[in-house]
Amino acid sequence: MSTMGWHPTHAHLRAVTLGFGLLLVGIVLGRIDLVVLATPLLLVALAGAASRPRVVPAVAATGGSLAVHEGEDLLWSATVEDLPPGGVVAAHHPGQRWLEVEPADGLLVPEEGGVARVGIGLRPVRWGRRTLGAPAVTAYDAWAAWRWVADRPQPLRLTVLPTKEQVDTTAPAPHPNGLVGQERAGRPGEGTEFAKVRPFEPGDRLRRIHWAASARSGTLHVTATHADEDAHVVLLVDAVNDVGASEGITGARSSMDLAVRAAAVLAEHFLRRGDRVGLRVFGDWRVSFLPSSSGRHQLRRLLDTLALVEPGTARGEEALAARQGLGAGTLAILLSPLIEPASTQQVAMLTSAGIDVVVVDTLPAELASGAGPGSTPEERLAWRLRMLQRRVERDRMASLGIPVVTWAGPHSIDRVLRDLTRRSSTPRMVRR
Structure with missing residues (x-):
């Protein structure tokens, strides 16, 4: 509530000033025309003065x-x-x-x-x-x-x-190792996905009996399934640089826009499947790490954390120390424009530690083509050289078996996840 009360408007003050002024001049000079002109203004001024409200709203x-x-x-x-x-x-x-x-x-x-x-x-x-x-x-x-x-x-x-799109992909995450979730485990157990029909063993549930196979063979057979387990997914958001112009949800998108919105989409996808999802942000001193968890509340915590991101508030190697707290069997998804050279170095470190890494390139397409920012020929030349170096780094990661995909929507990493799931069953050497 305002304590200042009602005050005259400029229109009311003009009516009072002009009306009385014309009336005074007309009386002094004997000008009837001025008195006639002043009359309606005075009537409006008197009516306005009489209608002054007494109650403060x-x-x-x-x-x-x-x-x-x-x-x-x-x-x-x-x-x-x-x-x-x-x-x-x-x-x-x-x-x-x-x-x-x-x-x-x-x-x-x-x-x-x-x-x-x-x-x-x-x-x-x-x-x-x-x-x-x-x-x-x-x-x-x-x-x-x-x-x-x-x-x-x-x-x-x-x-x-950040807005999130609905994802209907069925691509599984590699290395499921929890107790709940929709991912198919590498061992048999109570689940929903069919594995095989095998002879009955002590401890099998009667509802698992496969009557058709039992009638043909003369011995009891049961249906075996794969266990349903969850995966450990960590989203790594590179906030060291924000490249490109941002015009909101309906206009041009910067690299940070793509990274934050992609992280929201991926978080909802994996959490809806029952997986555990964590978040680590590099380049922002206020937001660093959100422990992995599952459930609807974890999605809200992830979105709240992403809404706090302010790119470029922290720099250096420490801001990109991605391996802290991550072990073998973790699926790490790095969302980065791949402008900072240290980000590609951390990808190599994570891979050598036995961590499956998917690199999601969030550089806007119009900038990746070479038409980068810069108002002088020297700046534009420097950008083109950086894009050439960036292309070499991407090819080097691909030659090492590290998938690099350009974010183009929720299905961008669908095929990559399927390839990683098949590759996870193959033994490999890692550095301890």
Whole structure:
């Protein structure tokens, strides 16, 4: 609630000043025409002065903290009470970057029974944490002679979570080693995926008896299945550099946009299958590591952590120390534009430790083609040289058996996961 009360509008002050001024000049100079011109202005000024509201309105508005996804619409609303008869309320949101406001020019709402309810549509278009400035709320009386300006309501704090697409891929993750989940284990057990029909053994459940095979052979046979287990997946997000321009969810995407949104998609995919998913972010001193876990709450923790990412706040080799806490049998998915040379070095270290690594290239396609940033010929030449070096590094990783895929949607790593699952059954040497 504002404690300043009602104040005259500029229109009311002009009517008073101009009306009395013309009246005074007309009387002094004996100009009847000026007196006639002053008469309607004086009548409006007197009517406005007589209609001055005596009660200060009260406003209640949306505030606090909210969590929404990119592109999700939300409504900022306010209720203004104790308005004078015939009054109106004007509301306008100042807007800011990564926020679409509807209507952008504000709105006018007439009072009904002394109460006016206003609502402004907001649509965040990029992930992150931000505080939205509160809209300006102003009330006017019926003559627009008096106005009341509300104190700015409590600001709205938004956590904009990265958008996630539905993934219907059936590609399994290699090395399932837990107790729950949908991944097929390398050993027989209680599960849903058929393995073989074998002779009955003590301890087998009667519901597993395969009556057709038992009738043909004359001895009891049962249906064996593969155990359903979970995999350990760690998402490694390279936030050392943010390359390219970002225009929100509907426009151009930077490398950080692609990495964060891809991490959200992959996290939901593996968690929905019952796997354990962790997160490590390099290049951001505020966000470093989220322990692996499973379930719906883990997905929300992952999205909250991704919304905090601010690229380029920490640099150096320590920011890319990817092996900490990861052991053999882990599936590590590195999401990186592959601009920082240290990221390719860490991929080699992870692979030599027996960790399956999938590199997801998040450099925007228009930048990878060579048309990079730079306002001078020297900068553009340097970018082309870096792209050539980057291509050599990608070819070197591919020659070492490290899959490198360009992110083009949820199915980008489908075939790679199938290849890794087949390869996981092959013995190999690792460095201890």
